[in-house]
Amino acid sequence: MTKPLTCDVVVVGAGMVGAACALYAARAGLDVVVVDRGPVAGGTTGAGEGNLLVSDKEPGPELDLALLSGRLWGELAQEFGTFVEYEAKGGVVVASSPGSLAELETFAAGQRAAGVVAEPVAGDTLYALEPHLAPGLPGAVHYPQDSQVMPALAAAHLVRASRARLFTGPSVTDVLRTPDGAVRGVRTDGGDIHAPAVVNAAGTWGGELAALAGTSLPVLPRRGFVLVTEPLPSMVRHKVYAADYVADVASDSAALQTSPVVEGTAAGPVLIGASRERVGFDRTFSLPAVRALAAGATRLFPFLAEAHAMRAYLGFRPYMPDHLPAIGPDPRVPGLHHACGHEGAGIGLATGTGHLIAQALTAKTPDLDLAPFRPDRFTEEAA
Numbered sequence: 001m002t003k004p005l006t007c008d009v010v011v012v013g014a015g016m017v018g019a020a021c022a023l024y025a026a027r028a029g030l031d032v033v034v035v036d037r038g039p040v041a042g043g044t045t046g047a048g049e050g051n052l053l054v055s056d057k058e059p060g061p062e063l064d065l066a067l068l069s070g071r072l073w074g075e076l077a078q079e080f081g082t083f084v085e086y087e088a089k090g091g092v093v094v095a096s097s098p099g100s101l102a103e104l105e106t107f108a109a110g111q112r113a114a115g116v117v118a119e120p121v122a123g124d125t126l127y128a129l130e131p132h133l134a135p136g137l138p139g140a141v142h143y144p145q146d147s148q149v150m151p152a153l154a155a156a157h158l159v160r161a162s163r164a165r166l167f168t169g170p171s172v173t174d175v176l177r178t179p180d181g182a183v184r185g186v187r188t189d190g191g192d193i194h195a196p197a198v199v200n201a202a203g204t205w206g207g208e209l210a211a212l213a214g215t216s217l218p219v220l221p222r223r224g225f226v227l228v229t230e231p232l233p234s235m236v237r238h239k240v241y242a243a244d245y246v247a248d249v250a251s252d253s254a255a256l257q258t259s260p261v262v263e264g265t266a267a268g269p270v271l272i273g274a275s276r277e278r279v280g281f282d283r284t285f286s287l288p289a290v291r292a293l294a295a296g297a298t299r300l301f302p303f304l305a306e307a308h309a310m311r312a313y314l315g316f317r318p319y320m321p322d323h324l325p326a327i328g329p330d331p332r333v334p335g336l337h338h339a340c341g342h343e344g345a346g347i348g349l350a351t352g353t354g355h356l357i358a359q360a361l362t363a364k365t366p367d368l369d370l371a372p373f374r375p376d377r378f379t380e381e382a383a
Helices: 016-027 061-084 098-113 122-128 151-162 203-212 244-250 289-300 304-305 341-361
Strands: 009-010 032-036 091-095 121-124 137-144 165-168 172-177 183-188 189-194 198-202 220-227 239-242 256-266 270-276 309-319 326-329 336-340
Touching: 009 016, 009 183, 016 032, 016 151, 016 198, 016 336, 016 341, 032 121, 032 151, 032 172, 061 239, 061 289, 061 341, 091 098, 098 137, 121 122, 121 289, 122 137, 172 203, 172 336, 183 198, 198 203, 203 220, 203 309, 220 289, 220 341, 239 244, 239 289, 244 256, 256 289, 289 304, 309 341, 326 341
Parallel strands: 009 032, 009 198, 032 165, 091 239, 198 336
Antiparallel strands: 091 137, 121 137, 172 183, 183 189, 220 270, 220 309, 239 256, 256 270, 326 336
């Protein structure tokens, strides 16, 4: 870029959320530019498992967004076919004791009232769903709406399908504003991009972009590891996780937490999560975290004790204090829209987020109430 580009909207961030924002904004008739200092899916998206979940969300605005996003993902899967490696595999949430099963079934009853398909599974039926689970488990809940995509492929395909102009490599160094404070584009180290709207889809770095625009957003990195096994025969049919995973997701603790999450892939390796800890952007390998992942996975699936770990990788979830993303226009900076802070749910919630952002950009009534996602809902102390 040598002379300023002009467009209708600049999307900052080429992860899954940014890709979805670009796709739906373009389909709403807007001229879109996407800019990212790294490659497409080079941040949190590329370090994710590609989960599209309703099973881990209690009734409320995030679940409403997940249900909307799930419908949209289903439409895109029909449109794009195998390009995004969409698998409607379903999820199985396993209880470890009769007490935890009762709590899980109560949780599922609330979800059913909100529109989730949540099917109780008795102990004897559980092994028909997942024959290789550890023996003696009391039961589970089956969530057929849970699904999965290959995140890097899906993000790249959404960007491509949007036909947005894509610039990877330039860093955004400033958000340009008019004398009255409204957005008029971004400045990058490769040149300026002029537009009356900027979408902050910078994920874990969303707070930095907000600061460039003269405002604040309390996004913090929450580190997580994923352990990858050697290719194995297909022995894990669903996304399977322990019931305490839901509590870990909702926790405010900065300390290391792990709860077993196990799923197979089309290529054969089994993906094992999930760990959470707030340690800034520290990329140091954590043997305690990975050991805990392996131990949790083998408690669920004993056959994994004989499997070889091929590699481990880490990423940073964009954590927000109330565990809800910031979605929609920022009333403090006219023209600035936020689409970040989804923590570990960004892949699944991307389509709904992009759809809602496109509606806001084109002054249409959004399909969901954006009030719970307002970017200015935090006090300055929280930010």
